[in-house]
Amino acid sequence: MKMPADVVKMYKEIHGWVGIISGLALFIAFYAGAITMFEGPVQQWASAPSQLAPAPSLQRTPELLTKVMDAHPEAAASYEVNLVIDAHHPARLVWKSGDPEEIEHGGGTTHYASLRPDGSLQVETSGPSPVAQFIDDLHRNIGLPFDHEITMPIMGAVSMLYVIALVSGLIVLLPSLVKDLFALRFGKNVKRMWLDLHNLLGVFSLPFHIVMALTALVFAFHDQLYMAQGVAFDSGGQRPRMVAAGPSPEPLAPAEMVAKLREEAPYFEPYTLSYAAMPGGRSVVRATGGDPDYPIRTPLYGVVTADPVNGKILSVDYMPGRQDGWSEAVTSFFALHYGSFGGGPIRWAYFLLGLSGAFIFYTGNLLWVESRRKRERKAGAVEQTRATRILAALTVGVPLGCIAGIALTLSAAKPLGHAATTELHSAIYYAVFLMFTAWALVRGAARSGPELSCAAAFALLTIPAASLLATSDWPGSLSLWLVDGTAVALAVLLVRSAGGAKRRARSGPRDSVWAAKGASAIGESV
Amino acid sequence: MKPPLRASNWLGKASAGLVMGFLLALGAAGLLRTLVAGGATPFSTVGQFSMWMMAPVWALTVSLCFFFRTGPRAWVWLTLANGLVWGLVILLGGPVR
Numbered sequence: 147m148k149m150p151a152d153v154v155k156m157y158k159e160i161h162g163w164v165g166i167i168s169g170l171a172l173f174i175a176f177y178a179g180a181i182t183m184f185e186g187p188v189q190q191w192a193s194a195p196s197q198l199a200p201a202p203s204l205q206r207t208p209e210l211l212t213k214v215m216d217a218h219p220e221a222a223a224s225y226e227v228n229l230v231i232d233a234h235h236p237a238r239l240v241w242k243s244g245d246p247e248e249i250e251h252g253g254g255t256t257h258y259a260s261l262r263p264d265g266s267l268q269v270e271t272s273g274p275s276p277v278a279q280f281i282d283d284l285h286r287n288i289g290l291p292f293d294h295e296i297t298m299p300i301m302g303a304v305s306m307l308y309v310i311a312l313v314s315g316l317i318v319l320l321p322s323l324v325k326d327l328f329a330l331r332f333g334k335n336v337k338r339m340w341l342d343l344h345n346l347l348g349v350f351s352l353p354f355h356i357v358m359a360l361t362a363l364v365f366a367f368h369d370q371l372y373m374a375q376g377v378a379f380d381s382g383g384q385r386p387r388m389v390a391a392g393p394s395p396e397p398l399a400p401a402e403m404v405a406k407l408r409e410e411a412p413y414f415e416p417y418t419l420s421y422a423a424m425p426g427g428r429s430v431v432r433a434t435g436g437d438p439d440y441p442i443r444t445p446l447y448g449v450v451t452a453d454p455v456n457g458k459i460l461s462v463d464y465m466p467g468r469q470d471g472w473s474e475a476v477t478s479f480f481a482l483h484y485g486s487f488g489g490g491p492i493r494w495a496y497f498l499l500g501l502s503g504a505f506i507f508y509t510g511n512l513l514w515v516e517s518r519r520k521r522e523r524k525a526g527a528v529e530q531t532r533a534t535r536i537l538a539a540l541t542v543g544v545p546l547g548c549i550a551g552i553a554l555t556l557s558a559a560k561p562l563g564h565a566a567t568t569e570l571h572s573a574i575y576y577a578v579f580l581m582f583t584a585w586a587l588v589r590g591a592a593r594s595g596p597e598l599s600c601a602a603a604f605a606l607l608t609i610p611a612a613s614l615l616a617t618s619d620w621p622g623s624l625s626l627w628l629v630d631g632t633a634v635a636l637a638v639l640l641v642r643s644a645g646g647a648k649r650r651a652r653s654g655p656r657d658s659v660w661a662a663k664g665a666s667a668i669g670e671s672v
Numbered sequence: 673m674k675p676p677l678r679a680s681n682w683l684g685k686a687s688a689g690l691v692m693g694f695l696l697a698l699g700a701a702g703l704l705r706t707l708v709a710g711g712a713t714p715f716s717t718v719g720q721f722s723m724w725m726m727a728p729v730w731a732l733t734v735s736l737c738f739f740f741r742t743g744p745r746a747w748v749w750l751t752l753a754n755g756l757v758w759g760l761v762i763l764l765g766g767p768v769r
């Protein structure tokens with residue numbers, strides 16, 4: 147395809163700048179996001195054996211409910227009844243306490259309730275491991291340790307830069323697409339090789355990247371977009387007020403509720419019933435669950451809203467298979483981001499696409515550093531500028547710090563057991579991440595590259611080590627060993643790349659930021 | 673011969689894309705709601721869909737606004753495009769219920 151030379155030149159420059167601003171944040175988002183494809187197995191891997199008494203049957207659940215409401219009346223405002231008891235949902239009854247704003251974004255304290263064999267109430271605040279959720283938060287906050295209100299606009303801005311990078315990258319590549327696409331020139335010219343890899347991965351995962359960029363933009367700004375529509379078209383855009391209806395009558399027992407739902411929607415398989423008192427005294431129950439034939443709205447389930455008193459379905463807007471065309475389209479946007487369609491194969495594909503995405507941003511940074519180096523040599527300077535050196539160091543330290551931080555905070559889940567909290571996991575991650583980044587800045591890209599690659603590989607190997615050292619009552623199914631296996635595979639890749647970085651530091655061009663200072667003067671620059 | 677496109681005057685172009693592109697996306701969402709439902713409520717399924725559609729319109733405007741030769745040109749043309757879309761919204765009665 148023909149494209150005027152000035153357009154290509156301009157967009158190449160734009161691509162470089164938006165890429166370098168957003169690249170490291172996108173690396174963290176993609177690496178952590180790839181792992182969240184297996185949030186379930188990771189959580190199960192990291193969860194200590196439950197201390198709760200076995201969950202009472204669904205028939206006995208009203209007894210549990212009565213005892214909880216007597217002892218903890220605040221639970222009545224909002225609680226969940228789990229219909230399927232497994233490693234992620236060890237308790238029949240769960241509720242949260244804390245600041246409502248925090249709870250909405252996944253914070254607050256979770257209480258897990260069960261009945262002891264003697265019929266007395268047992269309430270625990272330590273449940274399944276919080277580490278999987280922590281990794282998910284890292285993904286959504288692009289690795290920033292700030293409040294939701296601060297990180298969302300930053301994440302949105304990064305998403306916008308990401309769209310610009312995709313469009314500009316495509317425009318730059320189009321004229322030489324046919325010629326360059328399948329050419330992988332592994333040879334003397336390292337920059338050419340990184341560029342070929344960057345282009346090949348970028349073109350083949352373009353649909354995935356378009357989906358991620360646009361959905362992330364909506365996830366960041368949906369409040370503002372709704373508000374703008376409200377101001378423009380809906381005279382303020384306030385949600386309709388609920389009319390007070392007096393004290394709400396007794397809800398149906400969970401077992402009856404499930405039966406009612408089955409009557410109305412035979413193919414919907416409910417996992418959880420969430421009860422919530424709405425402002426104005428009305429209450430609703432949201433049944434979350436799935437229908438194997440339809441994509442779903444959240445990472446794991448679809449939603450049906452029903453009246454808790456008579457079991458009548460109130461809304462099927464989010465119910466798999468019962469949505470109207472508009473809602474189905476919106477659900478498909480969510481599902482496309484979460485990879486929650488097509489089961490295991492799609493999750494693995496998304497995992498690999500996520501990792502390759504992270505790799506694209508990493509190679510993009512390398513290319514930026516390389517092309518700056520060329521320009522400086524043309525201008526006659528031999529010493530690299532401070533900015534290039536710092537950027538090269540960050541390109542080494544930030545990705546490897548993220549990989550090692552996630553690995554160590556995950557493997558710490560096993561020795562920590564029930565003492566694990568989100569705060570502890572967060573402290574471990576950021577300590578490792580900052581140490582790696584500082585090390586790279588102090589030692590420089592050339593020397594820290596192989597060192598930190600090996601250190602990150604070691605961090606990944608603590609994951610299988612933690613599994614081997616864990617006591618036998620921890621869950622250890624075959625599918626969980628995939629978590630350890632994946633960690634080992636990543637560690638092998640890192641050790642190999644450490645070898646490559648070492649060779650380049652020794653015998654690559656000496657004026658490069660990747661050359662080790664003070665190394666013997668063999669290998670003249672090309 | 674027209675002067676070649678440059679990246680150095682990005683600020684004027686990008687700001688036009690950000691501001692006018694957002695208004696364009698909002699107008700397009702209003703147009704969709706007018707045409708489809710004669711005024712849908714904000715959290716109805718059509719309302720949600722139109723919110724989603726704002727993202728590609730906005731982001732593509734920002735991405736492609738660099739094709740304008742200068743910042744002022746970008747502002748003028750995108751203002752005209754907004755006039756067209758919002759004019760249609762008002763002409764068709766608008767989505768306001």
